[in-house]
Amino acid sequence: MDIAAIEAAATRAEGHVRRTPLLWSPALDALAGRRVRVKPECLQHTGSFKLRGAWSAISALDPEVRARGVLAYSSGNHAQGVAWAARAFGVPALIIMPRDAPAAKIEGTRALGAEVVLYDRGSESREEIGARMEAERGLTLIRPYDEPMVIAGQGTCGLEIAAQAAEQGIETADVLVCCGGGGLTAGIALALEAKAPGLRVRPVEPAGYDDTARSLASGTRQGNATEAGGLCDAILTPMPGEITFPVLHRLCGPGVVVSDDEVLRAMALAFRHLKVVAEPGGAVALAAALFHGDAQEGDAVICTISGGNVDTATFTRALEQG
Amino acid sequence: MDIAAIEAAATRAEGHVRRTPLLWSPALDALAGRRVRVKPECLQHTGSFKLRGAWSAISALDPEVRARGVLAYSSGNHAQGVAWAARAFGVPALIIMPRDAPAAKIEGTRALGAEVVLYDRGSESREEIGARMEAERGLTLIRPYDEPMVIAGQGTCGLEIAAQAAEQGIETADVLVCCGGGGLTAGIALALEAKAPGLRVRPVEPAGYDDTARSLASGTRQGNATEAGGLCDAILTPMPGEITFPVLHRLCGPGVVVSDDEVLRAMALAFRHLKVVAEPGGAVALAAALFHGDAQEGDAVICTISGGNVDTATFTRALEQG
Known part of the structure; x- marks a missing residue:
């Protein structure tokens, strides 16, 4: 897995995988106290980066x-x-x-x-x-994350982030990534290492399922007590991958952990200010950008919305609570 | 108002106005029985094409x-x-x-x-x-629609549609446009006349506020009985503009009129399959694409989602009914 594999994946994907935009809103900037740039992979075909x-x-x-x-x-x-x-x-x-x-x-x-x-x-x-x-x-x-060709494909999202951040004049920033098994996180981190070394990836997880944050803190792979029952179903996995974790360990900053309440509020704010649909697991990184700014550095932050496949009842709950 | 004015507006807008993507989903194609391509102006800065x-x-x-x-x-x-x-x-x-x-x-x-x-x-x-x-x-x-420079600006959306349709191999199609005073409709029609003559614009309005459809049918500007109280507040205007109507009359096919129920269903389908937020007035063209296919010709249809500035209560109602 290197930048050549990611660039080859991007070539194979051309015309088949959507280049998603990099969105922003002054209301979110004001809320976070810095520029917030959002990569809405919910707009990808199938409604997620997968x-x-x-x-x-x-x-x-x-x-x-x-x-x-x-x-x-x-x-x-x-x-x-x-x-x-x-x-x-x-x-x-x-x-x-x-x-x-x-x-x-x-x-x-x-x-x-x-x-x-x-x-x-x-x-x-x-x-x-x-x-x-x-x-x-x-x-x-086809494994979901612990597979070099899959990680290379997720890395194409990082190539786009590198190019779009440069277009918007952002050279240093934390890049907050919704993290389950770590495929997207590892792929983006590898792409940015080569293309935008001032952008540092940080995995974001929901409270109770913060295996990656604990693994990064301890330096060894830690598991979750359970992988069932959480609001953020899309990103609940038993532990970081064998292939993804060494990449995360080498390249990522500390993990960020957000509450379910913050996730629901982030979903409502994405609805109101960006006009996109985020699923709970897809909203953890935006929640971190908006509500955990103290843990971030710099005048800009970039975050993924990893998916938008959410049922009506959960989305309505987010709008009502958020 | 000609293509040169639209292209000049596009040059002035560069780096300031977002180029929105052209989205699609196989589920919407299946529902409509033809390719449905959606221009989500809800993703524009401020949440609408305006x-x-x-x-x-x-x-x-x-x-x-x-x-x-x-x-x-x-x-x-x-x-x-x-x-x-x-x-x-x-x-x-x-x-x-x-x-x-x-x-x-x-x-x-x-x-x-x-x-x-x-x-x-x-x-x-x-x-x-x-x-x-x-x-x-x-x-x-700054008039909202009956103003040549405003129409030229809305025409930049038509330039993008022409280029994106060509990229997707669409040479002939109806282009359904959410229509209030006719600024967006006239602008897109002028852009397509010059850049994609196989694409024919058709204005779409909600039932009870179909001044443009009646005006096109009669050949003279007709008014609405009221401009208050409708679900589709963003596109309710007293009658087609003095400047916009002659453009529409020269370039557009017949208007399409959709019911409020169809609008709410289109909002729910945009949520489910495109992961974008449409306001009621912004969903009339998608409703026409999905539920009035008999009135359209060809194997593809393009429609605008003109805006996404909708309150929580109305959006929740759409999800529950839709």
Whole structure:
């Protein structure tokens, strides 16, 4: 994984993955006390950045291998990214999802033409089901974050941030990234290391699921007590990845942890001032920019909105509370 | 008003007015039975296309005239566009707004540094108040649509549509435009006449306020019975403009009229599939694309989302009904 891999992923993605804008609003600047620049990956195809990594991995496969189809485990955004890319290449996609995944995400994945197999988190092993399907059909597993080609794809978001920050005259800033397994965080950090060394990545997580912040503080991978039940479903993972963590450890500043209440307020402020839809997991970095400014340095901050796949009830709750 | 004026407005706007993307989603394509391409002007600074026209008009003023300040009558989006552009040029802006305008729009205008004077629609004449202020302070009135420099500015949206449609291989299509006084509609129509003659503009209005559709059908300007009380407040005007209507009459196809229920459903679909916030008046063209496809020709349709300045209660209603 280096800048060449990220640039190659960007070339393969051209015309297929959207270049998202870098948004801002004077109201958010006033609230944060510094310039706030927002990378709305909710506007990416499938409603999240995950298409970048899925496209990178699937487009890099040998055509004969790819033709047999791809497989993913995912409760949501990665599933839709893989399904979208597989459909574009005209190859089958099998997605193994927990039976309790948000209905909108299951439906969204099916609507993209993928075959969805549901499993019970309590009594079944998705790895066993997946291994059987891989063997029977010759499918290729596309891992959600601990996979160099996926990280390279997420890094294309970092290439765009580097170029857009330069256009806006921002040379030094914290770049706050919504962090689950660390694929987006690692990819952006690698891109910025090469293209905008004054921009420092900092992972952001919800309280109770701050495995990356604790891992960075201790220097070794720490796990979460649970990965179920949180508001920020899109970015809840058991622990930082084996491949992603060393990158984060080398390149990132300290993690930031935000509360669910701050997440809901950030969703409401993105609605009001940016006119974009953020899902809870996608709003943690904006929450950090707006409500944890004391922990940041410099006169500008850049943050990702990693996705916008949120159901009506949760979004309405954010608008009413936020 | 010709393509040279629009291109000059685009040059003056560079670096100040956002180039909005052209979005799409396979779910909306499936619903409409053709490719649906969406120009989300809700992502424009101030949350609506109005900044384009305000920037064009204010940037074209003689600097000495401009320094005395500008004046606008507006219940919302035009006010914010004028306030934003005036602030960027460092000149005063006075906005005359009805006392019953949405609180969010009054606050948004004040937050941009404009002086807001409220008047009572029933008992006071905004023109009288405005004329007095113009005389006393030497302000320049920026009309919301019946003003060549404003129309030229709105036309910059048409230049972008022409380029983006070509990039996506769309040569012939109906271009559905949210239509109030006709500034955006006329500007886009003039830009497309020169740059993409296969794209035909069609104005879209809410039922009960379909002055433009009736005017196009009869060939002469027709008025609305009322301009108050509608869901789509941003695009309710008494009748097509004196300057805009001849342009519409020469260049546009028949108007399309949509119901409030269709507008709310379009807002919910933009939330779900595009992750953008549309205000009611900004969603009429998407509603026409999705629910009035029989009235359209070709395998693609392009529609504007003209703005996203909607209060929480109305947006929640759209999500719940839509």
